[in-house]
Amino acid sequence: MQTCRTITEMRAALRAVTGRKIGFVPTMGALHEGHLSLVRAAKTQSDFVVVSIFVNPTQFGPNEDLARYPRPFEQDCGLLEKEGVDTLFVPPVEQMYPPGAVTYVTVEELSGKLDGKSRPSHFRGVATVVSKLFHIVQPDLAFFGQKDAAQVAVIRRMVRDLDMPVRIVVCPIVREPDGLAMSSRNAYLTAQERSTALALSRSLQQVRSVFDKGERRAAVLVAAGKQVIQAEPGARLDYYEAVDPDSLDPVREIAGPTLVAVAAYVGATRLIDNTTLGI
Numbered sequence: 196m197q198t199c200r201t202i203t204e205m206r207a208a209l210r211a212v213t214g215r216k217i218g219f220v221p222t223m224g225a226l227h228e229g230h231l232s233l234v235r236a237a238k239t240q241s242d243f244v245v246v247s248i249f250v251n252p253t254q255f256g257p258n259e260d261l262a263r264y265p266r267p268f269e270q271d272c273g274l275l276e277k278e279g280v281d282t283l284f285v286p287p288v289e290q291m292y293p294p295g296a297v298t299y300v301t302v303e304e305l306s307g308k309l310d311g312k313s314r315p316s317h318f319r320g321v322a323t324v325v326s327k328l329f330h331i332v333q334p335d336l337a338f339f340g341q342k343d344a345a346q347v348a349v350i351r352r353m354v355r356d357l358d359m360p361v362r363i364v365v366c367p368i369v370r371e372p373d374g375l376a377m378s379s380r381n382a383y384l385t386a387q388e389r390s391t392a393l394a395l396s397r398s399l400q401q402v403r404s405v406f407d408k409g410e411r412r413a414a415v416l417v418a419a420g421k422q423v424i425q426a427e428p429g430a431r432l433d434y435y436e437a438v439d440p441d442s443l444d445p446v447r448e449i450a451g452p453t454l455v456a457v458a459a460y461v462g463a464t465r466l467i468d469n470t471t472l473g474i
Contacts (some may be wrong), residue, residue: 196275197282202331205245205284209333212281215242219334219361221325224248225265225379226274229369233338234278236366245332246275247284249291253299254320265382284332291327300326302349302356308443309345309456310467313433318349325350329361337361342368342376344454344469348443368468370396376468383464391429392461395468398423398435402455406472411449413437416472424459433458433465440471449473 199205209217218241220233237244248271255261268285275283299319305311306318329337339347351363369377374396375389384392398420405419421435437446440454449472456469 196272196280198272199282199284200286200290202286202290205282205286205331208282209245212243216336217241217332217334218244218336218338219328219332220244220246220338221328222246222248223250223264223379224271225267225382226271227369227377227379227381229340229342229377231274231278232369233340233366234275234280236364237336237338238279240364241336243281244279245282245284245334246280247286247328247332249284249286249324249328251291251320251324252288253292253323254317256314256316259314260380260383263383265379284328291324299323300353302353305345305349305352305443309434309436309438310458311345313458318346321346322349322353326353326357326359329354329359334361336364338364338366340368341365341471342378342467342469344440344456345443348441351441374400376466378466380464380466384461388429388462388464391427392464392466394424394427394430395457395459395466398457399455399468399470403470403472406449413446413449413453416449416455420455420457424457429461431460433460437472 199208218237220237222230250264252261300322301319302322311318347365375393401423402416402420405416417435417437424430424432435457437453437455440452446453452474453472454469458467
């Protein structure tokens, strides 16, 4: 596995694979089985796989966890080598944001929904860094996880609006055996908090159960999910919504594919999860 630390090195490595289908998995490191499932999908659908590790400062708010975000770089490298990744791109911050950089990419409207409500600059940071990575790597396919469904909607709209020649591939949520959605931030949880965190997946199971019994009113389904979170003393709800998966606009009735998404704080850790109904 080749490791590139500068944009120049990354572009030089890609010149050697001209004509091959490039699959790209952008990450912030602290890799788990969810990330590795994206790498495996890229391996099966591409000729050459690039993974990036970059903890992007512009998607963190002033009181968020940028400084303590886990960075087990050697462990991550070992996992990626084992999966047969061709090239790892690990740029320092000054490569991605040179001194005096003032240009950002903003996907209007979508960036203020779901996670964007409580993290106002988050999706601007995501769109900016992903657009830069796409420009550097120039992948044919880029792989993202369904757990970050709002992020996927923002990136898809950006790709469409800016005519970027990349196909976005969304892979299923990977869960622990007890149902907890895998996340790098799970490492923050104490044993008690981890038990509390199961309320997110349980709440979505409750929503699906009510849906399977014939309920189609979004307000009723969301109320059923909220009730599970609110019954858990250690969890604090951020949002619980049923939305169109592309526009992220709230829906009243489940008449087609609908994203039911939840975000909640468990202790100081903010976790997200979702399910899709109507498909």
